[in-house]
Amino acid sequence: MKPLEKILRPELMEIPPYNTGLGLNEVKSRYGITAVAKLSSNENPTGPAPQVLECLSQTSSELYLYPDSEALLLRKAIARRLNVSEKRIIFGNGSEELISIICRSVVNPGDRVVTLYPSFPLHEDYTKLMGGSVERLAINDNLRIDLTKLIERAAQPAKLLIFANPMNPSGSWLNPEQLRQLFAAKHPETMLVLDEAYHEYAVHGNYTSGLDLTELIPGHWVVLRTFSKSWGLAGLRIGFGICSSTELCQALDRTRTPFNTNQLAQIAAKAALDHEDYMLHSVQQTILQRERLAKELRSRGYQVGESLGNFLFINIDHSSIKFAEELLKLGTIVKPWLQPGFDSFLRVSIGTPAENEKFLVDLDQIEAFR
Numbered sequence: 001m002k003p004l005e006k007i008l009r010p011e012l013m014e015i016p017p018y019n020t021g022l023g024l025n026e027v028k029s030r031y032g033i034t035a036v037a038k039l040s041s042n043e044n045p046t047g048p049a050p051q052v053l054e055c056l057s058q059t060s061s062e063l064y065l066y067p068d069s070e071a072l073l074l075r076k077a078i079a080r081r082l083n084v085s086e087k088r089i090i091f092g093n094g095s096e097e098l099i100s101i102i103c104r105s106v107v108n109p110g111d112r113v114v115t116l117y118p119s120f121p122l123h124e125d126y127t128k129l130m131g132g133s134v135e136r137l138a139i140n141d142n143l144r145i146d147l148t149k150l151i152e153r154a155a156q157p158a159k160l161l162i163f164a165n166p167m168n169p170s171g172s173w174l175n176p177e178q179l180r181q182l183f184a185a186k187h188p189e190t191m192l193v194l195d196e197a198y199h200e201y202a203v204h205g206n207y208t209s210g211l212d213l214t215e216l217i218p219g220h221w222v223v224l225r226t227f228s229k230s231w232g233l234a235g236l237r238i239g240f241g242i243c244s245s246t247e248l249c250q251a252l253d254r255t256r257t258p259f260n261t262n263q264l265a266q267i268a269a270k271a272a273l274d275h276e277d278y279m280l281h282s283v284q285q286t287i288l289q290r291e292r293l294a295k296e297l298r299s300r301g302y303q304v305g306e307s308l309g310n311f312l313f314i315n316i317d318h319s320s321i322k323f324a325e326e327l328l329k330l331g332t333i334v335k336p337w338l339q340p341g342f343d344s345f346l347r348v349s350i351g352t353p354a355e356n357e358k359f360l361v362d363l364d365q366i367e368a369f370r
């Protein structure tokens, strides 16, 4: 039998396993705790509007059918909402699938791909899988995006410039003027992938979507959005991208599997858009909680990044993996950041008021015995 490493593509071995962390039920059964706060994956614990659940309960008779490959009803709703052509929208099984689709469609071995560091790991991983060469641009000491360096890098031709605004994990962002400067500097040959997974949280700050400035972006681009965060539908897996042209969208569509977004996800996403008020209210609550939690943490002496997302990046000055393990035992799940240089950071999602309070209590308890 051939050894596995002779069968697998070598690029595969370069990619660390994705750190999904433990799930709610796993923690409950492993540690025998009933009250668990899951603050590790930037989900929205408020979930979707009740009307979304009602719609889902009425669809079970159609489950024998394949889903609509074009997600037509949802496509029309998004096109109307964002005032873009239906033909420029691509759907993914979560926006993470779209990152994979884009990388598989455009990255050749050796291609330069510029991204921020630390970052959402899949921005790097799918590039590496295709043999691309990742160029990381580190955030600065106050955990903000270094615009001057980013502009320098973006001016050099690359295959892709891919980053999230606001970025994950620090929550830092480029404000409208900074985004304009970046777009003006970007090399026209470089395709831009602007990941706006946290858009609905960010719009309440000094932020604008890349979609508001598209006439300034030279070359090809895709803006990514998701229903996993503010819309509370992470479990159904659906996200979408707006492409700079119909041609780009059609090309990317060839890499997509025909039925990549499921029927329930399409129905739920459309219903969620129809009941936007619920999402807006939950976003407001999250922002209030985020600011309160950040204040509490800073008053305890922790460095906490300014964030426009539904999460905080916290320097605990110790090994975050050990600290997160201690928190787990108390029933609080957070994400210890593992990337070199940032392994003393925890990324903590904003939960319900009770979950956030539990996090603070558990944190204090661990520090007291340190």
Ligand SMILES: Cc1ncc(COP(=O)(O)O)c(C=O)c1O
Pocket (backbone or CB within 6 Å): 041, 042, 093, 094, 095, 096, 097, 120, 164, 167, 168, 195, 197, 225, 226, 227, 228, 234, 237, 238, 239
């Ligand atoms: C920046 C960023 N992009 C994409 C995703 C993936 O979202 P989805 O659930 O749509 O795949 C995440 C999830 O945490 C994220 O933080």
